[in-house]
Every structure is written in structure tokens, then in C-alpha cells.
Amino acid sequence: MPSEIASGQTTEGLPVAPSLGPALLEARVPPERALVDARVVFICALSIVIAAAAGVVAQALTRLIGFVTNLAFYGRVSSVFVSPAANRLGPLVILVPIAGAVVFGLMARYGSAAIRGHGIPEAMEQVLLNKSRIPARVTVLKPVSAAISIGTGGPFGAEGPIIATGGALGSLLGQLLHTTAVERKTLLAAGAAAGMTATFGSPVSAVLLAVELLLFELRPRSLIPVALAAAAATAVRIAFVGIPPAFAMPNIAQPGEAALAVYVVLGAAVGVAAVAVTKIVYAVEDAFDHLPIHWMWWPAIGAVAVGVCGYFAPHTLGVGYDNIDRILSGDIAGEALLFLGGLKFISWSISLGSGTSGGTLAPLFTIGGALGGLLGEVVARSFPHLGVDPRIAALVGMAAMFAGASRALLASVVFAFETTRQPIGLLPLLGGCTASFLLSCLMMRNTIMTEKIARRGVRVPGEYAADFLDQVTVGLCASKPVVTLNADDLLEAVRGWIAGHGQGSSHQGFPVVDAAGDLVGVVTRRDLLDPERQGSARVRELIRRPVAVAFEDSSLREAADHMVQEEVGRLPVVSRAAPHKPIGMLTRSDLLAAHRRRLDETHVAEQSLSWRTLTRE
Template identity: 30%
Template sequence: MLTYLNRLGVNEHIILSAIAIIIGVMVGYGAILFRTLIEGFQHLFFGSSAEDMVQVISGLQWWHVILAPMLGGAIVGPLVHFVFPGSRGHGVPEVMAAVALHGAKMNLKDGIGKMFACSISIGSGGSVGREGPVVHLGATLASWFGKQLNMSTKHMRTMVGCGAAAGIAASFNAPIAGVMFALEVILADYALATFSPIVLSSVIATVIARLHLGDFPAFIVPHYTLVSAWEIPAYVGLGLVCGLTGILFMHTLFKAEDVIGKIAVPRWIKPMFGGMLLGLIALQFPQIMGVGYDTMNKALLEQMIGPTMLMLVFVKILATSLTLGSGFSGGVFTPSLFLGAMVGGAFGTYAHALFPAISAGPGAYTLVGMGAMAAAVLGAPIASILILFELTGDYRIMLALMVASIVATLLINQVYRDSVYTKALRTKNIDLWSGRESGLLRHIPVSAIMKRTFEMIPDSMNIRDLKEKIHRTQEENFLVVNEQGDLKGIVSFQDIRGVAFEQGLEDLVLVRDIATRELITVTPSDNLYDAFRRMGSGNVEQLPVVSEDNRSQVLGIITNHDVIQAYNQALLEREAERELNR
């Protein structure tokens, strides 16, 4: 279609802008539908669609609080397992993988499935967020529309970015943050040609949301400011605490998925048991149910005490890990904001008590904690800072927010080089850092493909005999061993060229005289990714495989060709598995 319109003289940027506007309208109404579904399911499970879950739960019997998430899990489990298997995951990682590896092609069925699964999860009290699934829904809508227009891969990526930006913008009533989230997290591309359509889509989605939901920010944020320059060290400390909390959150989240995944119970039943445990926790801490906007607003308005907020940090980590680990559907964006609010509020309570004259109240630290936690956990410092800027409309607290966000992000990067999104992809053998799915190689040990029959020659062999051996076997590389069979080096055809044609030297020069003794080796337990990197760094096409206990004992060899063949085979097997799960 673009080619046809270009032939008619229509500028490509105008065409893309028009398509971006249409995507903004589609995603804006998609976000409204999603929110309506959440409210409807919450009314079904709890008898009320009010956001204040503490108030809702206070009027229920104890068995009702436990039964609601159990029933939600009993519905979500079979729905995701049998009807919408492609809707698993947090939402955002799947969009990132589609953009980086699959030409931005996504299945609309997966987006619709995730919308229903997540709306049931949140409506029944699941401790997850709605922003990740909205991003996924927006991206799948954009991808579907792009495929109808037969758009190129380059333009498809831009359109998926438009859908993601529109989803964030409509959810938070924050168009600038939506744009930066799409550019920073989804596309990692700030080109002007990409920027313009994404801005239009984000703005249009925001306008649609405001028309139907009102021009209200996601959070009630008073105007806070930096009281004193002496307060900066406190915000550095808050950044460190947010970083440590983010590390704990990520570790617990993925550990819970591993542990629950190993329980010998059918996968589709696990959300029901996860819902039961969640309900038991909610009897004591009802704040952890649902998205938690009401609790975050109370922290921002300084209506919560420090010990309660501190306790909610650990309970929320447990609740979100149980919810997602057991198989509920939802995002981690809002839980990250919740954790940041509780960490910041608790930190600010004690900081203000110790230094009341030079520090702001707990509400300011709550706000900064939200931004710092989201920046570090999601790997999106720019988008997180801008979200808070749009919520406050005031730059005076931005200095503290930037300091805390960068400190928290640096700390998490020191421990995990991943955000929660890229780590989720890495658990599925997808490595976006290297631009290809090198994670496939990380899970294959050298022992799986190494050759156990190989050529070895004694280091006492002369060059004449070596030339004859090369001629007979057509091999170009040989492992060199001593009389005891210990590895002493490697010799290649290139090594003998300097002496092979010198008269009188063929019988005098021995293999030990020309062999390369500085060897690059691997062990059977090393993975193929490390082996492949070592081949590249040493500019060699094969490596000796040696014993871990005795590096002189040769067990086999591994070649460049073997690694590539294993990678291709693993890739084919995974694609076949995906097709079976569809």
C-alpha cells in the first residue's frame, strides 16, 4: 500500500502519520475496554468496582476474600493453557522480542487473550499491573493493522512502537512518557522518522482516554520540592535502597516461577492454588490485592505510617511473585511503582523524623521512590522520570528523582545486567543484548556435541612424518601430546610452512619445536556460547575439550561447524515447539 501511495506522490511520512493516528484511536479504545473489563470482573468477584481494595475487602467475609482469587485462578489457568497459550508472560518482553527478532509480527489472538486473562486476574485480586498487558494489546493491534497493509519490517517496527506508546499514554494519561517508553524499552531507536508517528499515536490515545475517562492523572500527587541541597545524600540513599529492593524483587519473582514450575501439578491448576495463598495473605494485608493505586495515593498524601509501608514492601514482593509464578496474567510495571512508593514512604518517614529541618515529608520520598524503582527494575530511567514529571507538572523535585533513579539503576545493573523484561526473555533463551538468540547456546553443554574421536600426534614427531600424516588424513590441525598422553599444544599446517620446504630441516625439526603452546580450551560442562566466543577471540575453528580436574587430559574436540549446527538445530526445535503450542 505504501508503495502504491508513494507512486501517487503521497509523502511516506504523511502516510505513516495517518496510520499512527488510526492506531492511536484503536489502542485508546482498547485501553478503555480493558479497564471496563477489569471493573466488570472486580464487581463480579467482589461485588464492587471501587479502586480502594482495602475498603472493598473490609466489607467481605473471610472466606469470600480467599474464594475470589481462587475462582479467578480457576478461570485464568484453563483459559491461558487451552485457549490462549500465546498470552503467557508479562506483556512487554513479548513485544520486545517480536520487534527485535520477528519483524514486529505479533498474533492479535494473543493480545486479546492477554486482555481477558489479565482483566480476570486483576478483577479477582491478582497482585499484578495492567500497563504491561495494555502495551501488549496495543502492539498486537498495531501489528495486525500493519500486516493488513502489507507494511515492510522497518515500518512494522515503528507501528508496533506506536501501539506500545499509545497503551502507556492511555493508561497513565501521560503521552510524553508513552513516547519515551516505546523508544527506550521497545524500539531502542530515537530516529526522527520513528519519533514522529509514535508521538501522534501517543497523543491521540491520550485524547481518547481523556474524552471517556476524564482528564485525571493516574495518581494524586501534591507539589513537592527539594527542601535543601543537603537532602541530596538522602535521595542517594533512597536510590541505593530502591536498587536493593529491586534486586530482591527480581530474584524472588523468577525464583518463584522456577519453584512453582517444578511442582508436579498440571500447569492450568496452579493459578487456583496461587489465588488461595494470595487470599490468605490479603486477610491481613488487603493492600496487595489488585493494582494498588489507592494505596499508592495514600502514601503520596502521607496517610500511611512507616512500619506499615515497610512491611508492605516484603508482602507485595511475595504476593506478586506468587501471582505471576502460579500462572496469573499481568504486568510488573505497577507492582514496581507500588514497591517504590512503599520503600520511598518508609524511607522518608524515618529521614524526616531524623532531619525535619532539611528534609521534605514522606510524600516526596514516596514520589521519588516510585520513579527510582520503576527506572531500575524496568530498565527505563528516562520514561520513568518523565512519567513522574507529567504526573506532578513540577520540575522542582526532578533533581532528586534523577539522582535516585540513576543510583538505583546502576546498582541493579551491577548485579543483573538485565531489566525485569530482558531477564524474562533470557529465561526463554532469548538474548537481546547480542542481537540474536544466543541464549539457545547457553543451555547446551559442550559435552552434548563434542567429538570423542580425534587426531593426536606425539611431540617427538618430525616434520617429514607430519607432512605425510597431513597428506593421508587431510586434517590441518592436530593436538600435540607427550609420551604420557598429556596435552602440550596444537600444530596446524600454517605452523609447518616455514620449515616444510627447507632442505635438511624436515628430519631435524620436531613438532614440539613449532607447536602453539598457549592453548584455548573448554571443559565438558562449559556451554556452547562460551565456546563460540573463545573461538572468535582466539581466531581458531576448533578447541580441545579437557578434563576439569586435569587440564592436560584431552577428552575430545569441538569445532566451529559443530556449534553452528547445534544452534540451528535448537532454533528449529524451539520454533516447532511454538507451533505446537499455538
């Protein structure tokens, strides 16, 4: 008999009425779930440690990329983060990305194939299929390989590998300690959020991205550690680089109603483009899959496109954060913007399709910003009275491209605000990103983050709704009145009652009570009809285990979890005031039937108020 029941507590240590302690000595009651507990505090502490480590790793990776860039493009030894665009290699620049891709391919084949790709889909797969267990060597190989890939001109952002490495750190610590799969997932998400925050100084959007792409839930026990990790990573970033925004953007004016409408339409157009971008990326990946050579050499083939594009448009090489600054500041426009955005897309899509390591956020922002800026410029010139600012259009395009490609709506809106510190842009961002999100949902089943793992048969949650069973109490769904059997009844008499189709005899399980009406156990129809049991036996002799019960005010989720833990298909329902008096019976069928209300609320359309009634009122 568990000590916590004897003391009048549930298995999670939450007190129930003291008077229930003695009454529950023989009954197994469902645990009452707490929002947070001491274990959550422990996970919070671990998350802060992970965030500090991820923040340092982010700065180290940035410097490592700078070191490789300086060495590969300028022939100097320096860790200063620079753009490869000012190189003077001429046509020889084409060879630099190819050399880096060869090294990356060797690392992927002989180190770990898990370092291929931009990191977030791979982390999602580990969360969904492998209980958030990321191989330990990925923690080292991912950032090093990404530094080589990006430092030699790969058209990726540093944020992807940093996010993946932060997640790997969280997973590694979770594997070294005794943690549950849910706790490891939280630590992985905390590390990923810390990595993104340390890169861009965007803690709120990092938390939202973790919720939308990694946690697939919004519960205090996971949200609090991730939020604390993002806050801690922000402090680390401030210690290294100060508090300036990630992207410099001049102050903008409040847009009028007509301009806001244009930004929403622009966001929708970018959403269509995001769908096209996603499909093209995976079409390129499919093309590489059909090549008759080992995948180790695919990045080198993709790097040819990177080098050629880099020769004609040097600013397509590397992370390109400076490109985003120039686009948002309006320093680049017209044909130059079209040229940069088009070649960046060609370079990035081919390289990503080849399996090279790198982030997708910065390229998507560059492509989306270029498209938004171009569309805004066209509208501003054609219809100047609408008051459209091409810089705001670029900001909306940047965020809408990511919202449409990843469907991380809230993260996209908040990220664009946090990285530019332009609050006036929030309303255009909200409208434009939502329009992009809508078009993406209508036109595309999976996203740029989920298509790869969906092809492997992984089902990725696309909606995050409150558990319906957690909103309904047991008392509303239990079968009443309860049909009980007397513990001292002869089995022969009970069988006769069943054979005669007596009232209530069709049930598959029956609570058993003693002479005082107190619950002593549960027997099933199979037990009662077992031919090996003699008719002279008493019903109480068929009871094989302590009775498990559900309180009438427990949630159906608590009851369902209790059924799983106790390995039973039905629970007698009792009240807290009289915990030994059965008042109902809850079965698995009752749990399924409860979903009828949810389905009706979702699919049954009805008119609750007529116009005639409304006019009378």
C-alpha cells in the same frame, strides 16, 4: 537499467546532481537514506488510528476489570472501577483469586499460552525474533484474561495488559497491510505507547518507554509515529476521564542540598532492592517450573498466596492505584506502610512467578513507594535538620524501583513527573533514579523485562548508540590509489603480472577501465585465475554484471547496505563529479578496519593535556 538511475535519482527518490543521470546509466549507486519520506507519513496515519483504538480499548478494559471486581467481590453488576479492599467476604476472599486463576489457566492452555506474563517481555520477543508479528487471537485473549485475573484480585496493574493489547493491535494492522518488519515494529510500539498513555495520561514517558524497551532506536521514522500515537491517545483519555493526574499528590516544597543528597542515596538503596526484587521474582518462577503438574494450574497455586495476603491486607488485592495515591499523599506511614508493601510484594511476586497475566508497573511503584516512604520517614525522624520529605522520598522510591528493575531510566523519571504533575520532584527523581540505574547495571546482567527472554537465548539490546558506520565516509576508508586493469588486456598478461607479484597484484578484486579510463566493471582474483578461461581472452570478457559503485562522500553504512543488496564484497569508489573514474576501492575488510577507530576511542585511555602545559597556558 533502473528508471530512477536514468533520471538521476537514488532508489529512495532523493535527487542527485542532474548531470550524473546520463553518467550513471550503467552503474548501480548506493541509495541515499532519507530521515523521513511519504511512507513515514502513511505509518503516522496508521499510528493515530491505532492510538484511537488503543485508547478506547484501555477504557473498555478498565470497565471490564471494574465489572469483574464488582461481580466477584460485591455480588453486583456494575462497571465502575473500584478497589476490592472494601469487600466483606471474610475468609471466603481467598477463594476469589483462586477461581479467577483457574479460569485464566484454562484460557491460557486452550486459547493461547502467549497471554501468560505481564506482556512487555513477550512483545519484546516478538520484535526481536518474529518480525513484530503477534498472533491475532492475543489481541482479544490478553485483555479478557487480564480483566478476569485482575478483577478477581490479582495484584497487578491494568497497564501491562493494556500496553500489550495496544501493541497487538499495531502488530495486527501491520500484518493485515503490506508493511516491512521495521514498520510493524513501529506500529507495535505506537500501540503500546498509546496503551500506556491512555492508562496514565503520560505521553512523553510512554514514548520513552517504547524507545527503551521496544524500538531499541531513536530514529525519526520510528519516533514520529510513536509520538503522534501517544498524543492521540492522550486526547482519547481526556475525552473519557478529563485532565487530572493519574496519582493525586499534594504540592511539595523545594528540597535543599542536603535533602537532595539523601534522595540520591535513597535511590541507590532502592536500586539494590530492585535487583533483589527481580531475582526473587525469577527464583519464584524457577520454583514453579519444577512443579510436577501442568503449568495451567500454576496460577491457581499462586492465587492462594494472593488470597491469603488479601485476607490480611485487603489493599493488596487488585491494581492498587489507590495505594499509590495514599503513599504519595502521606496518608499511610510507619508499620502500616511496611505491612502493605511487604504483603504486596509477596502476593505479586508469587502470582507473577506463576505465569498469571497482569502489569508490573503499578506493583513496582507500590513496593518502591512504600520502601522509599519508609526510608524517608526514618531519615526525617532521625535527622530532621536535613529537611527530607517522606512524600518526596516515596515518589523517588516509586520511580527508582522501576528504573532499577527495568533500566528504563528516562521513562521512569518522566513518568513519575507526568503522573503527579509535581515539577519540584524532577531533580530528586533524576538523581535517585540515576543512582538506582547505576547500581542495577553493576549488580544485574538482565532486567525484570529481559530475564525471561534472555533465558530463551534472545539477545536484547542494552545500549542505543549511533551507528558508527553512518558517521564515516567511504573516502576516508577506501584503499587508494586504486589498482585498475585495462579492459582490453589479455588474460595471459594479467596472470603473468600476478605471478610476478607485481605492485598491487595481491588484491582480491580489480576495477576494469576502458581506454578512456572509464569504469566498465569489476573482476575478482578468482575470475582471473580461473583455469577454464583461456589466456587469449580479454579482461572485459570476465565482467559478468553491471558495476556497483560507492560515492566517496557516501557513508560506510550506505556502502555496506549496498554491498548486501548487490551481493558483492567490494565496491569501486567514484566521485560525484566524475562517476565513471575510479579513485579507490572499498572492501568488507575496510568496513571492519573502520571499527578500529571506534574501539580505540572506547578502550584506549590517553592523557591529552599535562598539568605543566596547563599551567603554562
